[in-house]
Amino acid sequence: MKQTLLSLPALFVLLAFSAVVHADAPKLTLAERLGYKATDKLLIIHADDVGMCHSVNAATTKALEIGTVTCASIMIPCPWLPEIAEYAKAHPEADFGLHLTLTSEWQRYRWRPVAPIDQVPSLLDKNGYLPHTEVEVIKNGKPEEVAKELRAQIARAREFGIKPTHVDSHMGTLFCGPFMPVYTSVAKENGILPMLMVATPARIIQGKQLGFDAAKIEETLSKEGYVFLDMLYEDSAGADLESRRAHYYNVIRNLKPGVTEIIVHLSMNDEEIQHISGAWLRRWNEFQIFTDPKTRELIDSQGIKLIGYKQLAALAYKP
Numbered sequence: 568m569k570q571t572l573l574s575l576p577a578l579f580v581l582l583a584f585s586a587v588v589h590a591d592a593p594k595l596t597l598a599e600r601l602g603y604k605a606t607d608k609l610l611i612i613h614a615d616d617v618g619m620c621h622s623v624n625a626a627t628t629k630a631l632e633i634g635t636v637t638c639a640s641i642m643i644p645c646p647w648l649p650e651i652a653e654y655a656k657a658h659p660e661a662d663f664g665l666h667l668t669l670t671s672e673w674q675r676y677r678w679r680p681v682a683p684i685d686q687v688p689s690l691l692d693k694n695g696y697l698p699h700t701e702v703e704v705i706k707n708g709k710p711e712e713v714a715k716e717l718r719a720q721i722a723r724a725r726e727f728g729i730k731p732t733h734v735d736s737h738m739g740t741l742f743c744g745p746f747m748p749v750y751t752s753v754a755k756e757n758g759i760l761p762m763l764m765v766a767t768p769a770r771i772i773q774g775k776q777l778g779f780d781a782a783k784i785e786e787t788l789s790k791e792g793y794v795f796l797d798m799l800y801e802d803s804a805g806a807d808l809e810s811r812r813a814h815y816y817n818v819i820r821n822l823k824p825g826v827t828e829i830i831v832h833l834s835m836n837d838e839e840i841q842h843i844s845g846a847w848l849r850r851w852n853e854f855q856i857f858t859d860p861k862t863r864e865l866i867d868s869q870g871i872k873l874i875g876y877k878q879l880a881a882l883a884y885k886p
Contacts, residue, residue: 580752593718596824598825598826600668600882601826601878605824606824608822608869608871608872610637610819610822610828610871610873611637611828611829611875612637612638612829613638613828613829613876614627614638614639614830615735615737615830615831616737617641617643617651617663618642618645618647618648618651618666619843620645620834621838622840623840626833626834627651628661629854630854635873636831636833638663638664638732638875639661639662639663639664640734640735641666642678643665643721644679644681644697652728652729655730656728663732664720664759665720666735667717667736667737668808669690669701669708670698670737670740672700672738673844676842676843680697680716682719688695689712690708690716694725701738708745710745710746710749721734732759732876733762733879734760734761734882748850759883760794760882762796762876765795791864791886792883793883794883796826796827798825800827801830802819802830808852808855811852812852812856815862816865819869822869822871826874827852832845832846832850833853834851
């Protein structure tokens with residue numbers, strides 16, 4: 568077959584046209600990057616605090632097996648890590664991330680850093696535990712020590728045979744200005760996707776109050792291949808079952824196109840969790856809601872597609 572060579576001016580015109588078309592091409596939505604239509608409603612139902620205690624482990628694994636909860640994240644410093652690590656190894660199909668932890672919030676049930684305590688003194692309270700609140704961590708924590716602790720938690724998870732699909736932040740501590748660069752860079756160096764939220768107006772205002780520019784952070788990290796959720800929901804007012812059910816069902820009925828994450832906190836109704844957390848009833852009610860077949864029926868009736876972080880992880884660091 569005879570080949571036709573373009574003249575140099577014609578080649579320049581072709582390249583220029585190609586550049587213009589590429590520049591004008593609409594940016595794919597996150598749903599489209601995942602292989603769905605831009606109009607599709609994709610939902611991640613994510614359970615936090617796994618590994619905290621047996622009650623939380625039992626409730627979360629049950630919810631994952633039922634299939635409405637699609638993924639979860641594990642607190643590596645906590646006492647019941649070995650149990651959930653054993654489950655994760657026996658169920659490689661389960662979608663587990665790491666709930667990177669810099670706080671130990673309960674009054675009598677506490678945990679310490681994973682890194683040697685002499686290497687992370689700014690992350691300790693007066694009793695040698697991780698602090699009760701994120702405010703204490705933000706006030707006293709040194710970014711280099713935060714990085715050391717995050718690396719230690721990821722390394723420990725892998726030593727226990729956990730293969731994390733993502734990382735996120737317990738109590739949102741790492742989403743605050745001083746620690747966001749540490750959070751994202753440590754995740755990337757370990758090849759793990761960090762959960763990130765879009766810069767909504769509320770987050771932009773909150774960021775300015777805390778001294779960082781959420782919109783600028785999103786713009787910069789997006790160019791580097793980080794993935795941002797389209798919407799995030801966590802918790803609801805009231806502890807009683809029906810008010811929480813009404814809240815979550817309202818969220819599901821009004822879901823917008825794109826990728827939305829709902830964060831839940833699950834537990835059984837037992838003496839262990841009742842001695843740990845004053846919010847145990849909320850956790851038990853969320854377990855009942857997200858293991859109820861009616862919840863899955865509602866999701867399906869709305870044409871919503873359930874996904875997890877395994878799908879998002881495939882897009883990590885690919886701008």
